[in-house]
Amino acid sequence: xxxxxLRQGTEDFFCTLTxxxxxxxxxxxxxxxxxSLPGEKDLLELxxxxxxxxxxxxxxxxxxxxxxxxxxxxxxxQHRILDSIRLNDRSITQGSAGTxxxxxxxxxxxxxxxxxxxVFLTCYNRLIGEWMQRQLEQWKDKITVxxxxxxxxxxxKGFDYDTxxxxxxxxxxxxxxxxxxxxxxxxxxxxxxxxxIDEGQDLVRPEYxxxxxxxxxxxxxxxxxxxxxxxxxxxxxxQLTKQEMFRLLxxxxxxxxxxxTRNCRNTRxxxxxxxxxxGFEQPPFLLEHLEGIAVEYHFYQDDxxxxxxxxxxxxxxxxxxxxxxxxxxISPRKxxxxxxxxxxxxxxxxxxxxxxxxxxxxxxxxxTIQAYKGMESNYVIITDIEDITSDAARSLxxxxxxxxKYSLILxxxxxxxxxxxxxxxxxxx
Numbered sequence: 534x535x536x537x538x539l540r541q542g543t544e545d546f547f548c549t550l551t552x553x554x555x556x557x558x559x560x561x562x563x564x565x566x567x568x569s570l571p572g573e574k575d576l577l578e579l580x581x582x583x584x585x586x587x588x589x590x591x592x593x594x595x596x597x598x599x600x601x602x603x604x605x606x607x608x609x610x611q612h613r614i615l616d617s618i619r620l621n622d623r624s625i626t627q628g629s630a631g632t633x634x635x636x637x638x639x640x641x642x643x644x645x646x647x648x649x650x651x652v653f654l655t656c657y658n659r660l661i662g663e664w665m666q667r668q669l670e671q672w673k674d675k676i677t678v679x680x681x682x683x684x685x686x687x688x689x690k691g692f693d694y695d696t697x698x699x700x701x702x703x704x705x706x707x708x709x710x711x712x713x714x715x716x717x718x719x720x721x722x723x724x725x726x727x728x729x730i731d732e733g734q735d736l737v738r739p740e741y742x743x744x745x746x747x748x749x750x751x752x753x754x755x756x757x758x759x760x761x762x763x764x765x766x767x768x769x770x771x772q773l774t775k776q777e778m779f780r781l782l783x784x785x786x787x788x789x790x791x792x793x794t795r796n797c798r799n800t801r802x803x804x805x806x807x808x809x810x811x812g813f814e815q816p817p818f819l820l821e822h823l824e825g826i827a828v829e830y831h832f833y834q835d836d837x838x839x840x841x842x843x844x845x846x847x848x849x850x851x852x853x854x855x856x857x858x859x860x861x862x863i864s865p866r867k868x869x870x871x872x873x874x875x876x877x878x879x880x881x882x883x884x885x886x887x888x889x890x891x892x893x894x895x896x897x898x899x900x901t902i903q904a905y906k907g908m909e910s911n912y913v914i915i916t917d918i919e920d921i922t923s924d925a926a927r928s929l930x931x932x933x934x935x936x937x938k939y940s941l942i943l944x945x946x947x948x949x950x951x952x953x954x955x956x957x958x959x960x961x962x
Contacts, residue, residue, distance in 0.1 A: 611637050614791050619644070621789040622757045625733070625782060627764060628793030630935030631804070634761040635661065635907060637793075638731045639668055641759060646675035650726035650757075653748065654678045657735035657770060660887035660900075661907035665731075667887075677725070681736060685709040688722070710744040717747040724750045726757065732907060733762030735770040737778040742785055753785040766811060766931040769903060798909055800825025803934065803941050809960050810921060811931035828934075829942045832950050836872060839916065839944055844877040846914055846942055847897060860912035862899045863933050865919075865926075872916050872944070873899050902933040913937035918945040922952050 555566055611633045618624050618641060628634045635656075642654045654669070654676055656662050662680030669676050679687070682705050689712055716722055728749045730736055737760070742753065749756040760782070764775040771778070782788065796804050806828040831846075833839035843862070850860055861884070864871040868883045880896035887908065900908075902915070915933045920926035934941060945953060 611640075611793070611797070614793060615640060615644075617789070617791060618759060622755075623753075623759075623786050623788035624791060625760045625762075625788055626791040626793060627762060629763055629765070629796065630807075630931065631796040631798030631909075632793035633795075633797050634763070634793060635665070635731050638729050638759065638761050639665060642669065642676050642678075642727075642729050643672060645727045645729075645757075646672050650675070651723070652676045652727045652729060653725040654729045654731070655681045655684060655736070656731040656907065657681060658732060658904070658907045659683065660884065660904060661731065664887040664908070681741065685713060688713055688716070692716070706738075707740055710740040714744045714747040717744075722748075724748055726750050728756070728758040730758070730760045731762075733760035734764045734775075734778070735762075737762075737781060738772055739781065742781060746785070755786065758786075758788075766928050769906070769928055769932060798938055799823070799935060800939060802826065802828055803937050803939075805960075806941070807931060807934040809956060810927070810934060812927045825939050830953065831942070831944050832947045832953075833944055834947050839872040840875055840877060842944055843872055843914065843916060844879070846944075847877070847879055850912060855912070856894065857897050858894045859910070860897060860914065861905065861908075861910040861936070862897060862914045862916060863902050863905050863936065864899070864915065864917045865902055865929055865933075866917045867901060868899050870917075871899070902929050902936075905936055906932050909936050909938055911938050912940040912942075914942045914944065916944045918943060918949065921945065921949050921956070 551570065554570070559566075614626060615637055618626070618637075626634060626637065638654065642652045645652050652675060654665060655678075656665070657680060659680045659682070662678065662683060666673075666678040669678050677684075685705060686709065689709055692712065717724060725748055728745055730745075745758070746753045749758060751757075764771075764778065773781075799807065800823045802825050829846075831842050833842055847860075851857075862873050862881065864873065868874050868881075873881050881899050882896050884898050884900045884904070913933070913936050915930075918930070921930065934943075
């Protein structure tokens with residue numbers, strides 16, 4: 534096709550093409566003028582195929598469904614790590630947010646249970662513990678799933694406490710681990726064949742390791758255990774440095790080390806912005822080609838302004854005709870101190886249990902960033918951001934921002950605009 538044929542029009546072009554095709558192949562045995570050339574039906578089907586979805590308006594729900602299908606493809610590294618873990622009795626797997634640590638821990642627990650082993654799968658965060666428990670409901674006879682604090686409390690019921698509970702932190706961090714360690718050492722409770730710890734960065738401390746040693750058949754030195762954690766940025770409850778924790782683990786027993794590098798949760802945009810705001814020179818993971826929408830930053834002048842901004846964002850998402858359960862509002866503050874607490878013309882409820890969502894949910898959900906650690910949501914709005922420069926604030930923002938899979942919106946105090954612009958300059962270098 535050249536300029537001359539274009540001037541003649543496409544109809545003349547295809548008529549010429551048809552006659553030339555007939556002339557070229559008329560002597561061939563297989564060729565039939567009536568059957569070998571495409572008919573009207575064939576041409577319509579070809580047009581539909583070439584036209585694709587351009588005539589269909591893709592809704593926000595369509596794009597979200599397509600994104601979630603893409604996420605499921607990026608599991609090759611997780612399967613490779615799982616296969617390697619099976620070859621080692623003891624291992625530590627490190628990975629940044631979104632690299633699949635929790636899912637590997639769950640799958641590893643199932644594989645061990647399928648071999649007839651009694652498994653204890655634990656974590657720090659209560660919501661994650663409840664969520665994992667629901668995922669493994671059919672394995673409850675073989676796999677005990679619980680956040681460690683809840684497990685300590687439940688297992689010590691019926692035993693007399695000889696200490697007051699005035700200091701709740703000391704009660705869970707010192708007294709109950711020591712009590713339960715003695716119970717296991719005396720053979721009152723049956724030991725576990727395998728120990729799997731998620732959120733290891735929050736649970737590696739001498740008191741807990743002594744308990745784990747007593748709970749596990751053959752102890753930590755010779756028993757079977759796996760620890761998963763992000764020891765760089767998500768150790769918001771840790772009492773020890775990364776170096777101190779790893780020194781304890783080396784003393785506990787010889788183990789293999791694995792590293793997860795591929796982010797299979799967040800879009801490229803969310804991954805890059807999370808790294809930027811958190812202070813990483815480069816993302817601590819390999820970003821897959823999960824394209825999404827730009828991260829939004831909105832600056833508020835005061836509390837009233839922030840409430841209006843939040844109401845506007847919720848209204849925008851509501852107009853996308855997405856279910857309320859697709860979004861979570863998270864904050865460094867508790868609900869009663871957050872901008873989400875005041876009436877906004879919508880209903881906002883705090884997440885008490887996981888997954889605290891209903892199929893016909895008609896309200897938005899809220900959680901502190903700390904309580905939502907380890908969880909994820911397609912849409913996330915982070916409110917009440919008053920600091921983006923201190924190490925503590927950056928760690929908290931890293932945890933919060935990495936909860937978002939597809940869409941992320943941040944509401945930041947106007948007092949932080951200059952600091953945000955300085956951070957943005959790093960991106961443009």
